[in-house]
Amino acid sequence: MSDEKYPDYDPKIVQDFFDNHYVDRGMLKWQGYYLSDHTSALNKEAEEKQRHFEPKALQSMAEISQRLATAYANIYRVSIQCYAHNSEGKLSADIIGHVKGYDDVSVYIEENGFLRLDDIRHVTVLKP
Structure with missing residues (x-):
């Protein structure tokens, strides 16, 4: 099935490309979309988890x-x-x-x- 605009289009060739040659980068392709405020929030959360808080005196x-x-x-x-x-x-x-x-x-x-x-x-x- 070819289209008049794209006479060389062959869906079998396209399917073969995606089935055998295309390598999906998975989540790597989305890393550029993190906003700087989201990244800084993640960093702050990681720092908070690493901090050590001393137990204060137990109160009644x-x-x-x-x-x-x-x-x-x-x-x-x-x-x-x-x-x-x-x-x-x-x-x-x-x-x-x-x-x-x-x-x-x-x-x-x-x-x-x-x-x-x-x-x-x-x-x-x-x-x-």
């Missing part, structure tokens, strides 16, 4: 609740260290933000969302 639930209440009442920011570990088994970075509300089981940190109180190991109130 009463002390954690008291510090969260103080921060909430005075509109202070808090730095919260959780029990959670990253994929390398190291403690994750502290969660920092303003306490916008809490109840018996969770606290809402404006910049980070809800955290369960029993996931928190240490709270530091950051006064201005």
